[in-house]
Amino acid sequence: MPHEQITMHAIAPRPAHVDTFGCTADRLSDDQALIGKDVQFYRKSSLGKRATQVVMPATDRGVLLGVALRGGHRRRIFDGRQARTHDFDNGAIYLRSLAVEYKADLCSDFDFMLVEISRAFIERVAVERGANTISLQPMAGHADPVLAHLAHAMVPVLQHPEQACQLFVDQLSLAIGAHLVHRYGPGAALPEDGGKALRRLPQRSVERAKEMLAARIDGNLSVGEVADACQLSRSHFTRAFRESTGQTPHQWLIERRLERAYALLRDTDLPLAEVAMVCGFCDQSHFTRVFARATGVTPGVWRRAVV
CATH class of the missing domain: 1.10.10 (Arc Repressor Mutant, subunit A)
Structure with missing residues (x-):
């Protein structure tokens, strides 16, 4: 009986997953996201995992803001046949239209907050602020303390997106959009200190x-x-x-939640987890963080001190 011939077939390696920004997933140490209708937040970092290059084709998704969450990053950005190297300190930004093809060599690790903003959102913010244009100036490696502060405020939200307060995210999105239009839009905007x-x-x-x-x-x-x-x-x-x-609407709401929590902790024997739920916090750990930030002690310690 003749031996059956066995044919060996080489199995091609599966291509590594590349996200919508051209980052290879296995080169990311952090890959967090909070997806909204018009504004989307991402944290992308490659700490300890050397990323080499990102390539992103042109899309009609709007604009992309990147804010460095730590310093020491360098990248070489291509513009046709020309290229320019940019260094990013902590709080440095890049701002670009997603309608333009993007290619960059990443020369070192990075840790960025990325904010993808739809054209409709920028247009709406521009109109609300009295600007006569929605075009934004492209930037790379530019220090912006305001955007740095707003980006860092989103870090804990992305760590626990299930606890994200819609009101807070809305306010932060509006603040970012207003700053971009006011600071990087060539059109006139309403003065910040008027009337x-x-x-x-x-x-x-x-x-x-x-x-x-x-x-x-x-x-x-x-x-x-x-x-x-x-x-x-x-x-x-x-x-x-x-x-x-x-106060902002979110600050006012947090104060009302805490007022309700004080009363329940003082006047009832409800477990802390139930107090958290009744007062609108996502869970007991979220309640404890917000309460301790406001009072300097945990809810349990506060209750024992006042009862």
Whole structure:
């Protein structure tokens, strides 16, 4: 009986997964995301895993902001046949249109907060701020302390995206969009310090906003919903609410949650996990972090001290 011939076939290696920004997944030490409708946040880092190059074809997704969360990164960015090397200190940014093909050699490890912003969002923010254009100047390696602060505020949110408060993310997105239009848009924008009286909310609008926020103490409420009820644009509402109350809507909501928590801790025997749920926190650990940040002690320690 003749031996059956066995044919050996080489198995081609599976290509490494490449994300929508041209980063190879197995070269990333951090790959976190919080996906919204118009603004998406990502943390991408390659610490200890050497990334070499990113290539990203042109898309119609809007603009991309990158903020270095630590210094020491260098990249060589290509523009046709020309290339230019940029160094990124902590807080340095790059800003580019996603409609332009992108290619860069990564010469060292990186740790960036990436913010992908739709064209519709930038256009809306520009209109709300009185700008007559939505084009933004491309940047690379430019220091921007404001965006650095906002990017670092998103770091804990991306670590626990299931605990993200929609109101906080909305406010942060609006702050980033307004800063980009004001700082990097060539069109005229409304002055930041003009007309305090015009920026304050009428008292009826303040009360309406507070009623809506208190009724949805779980935080599952967008800035847009409250702004619509007050018949204002989102950016105008946020600035006017802060001017009228001394707090952002998110800060006001957190204060109300804590007030409810103080009463429950003092007057009931509810377990801490149940107090957290009743007061709109995601879970007990989230409640403990926010409570300790406000008071300097944990809820359990506070309860034992006052009861």
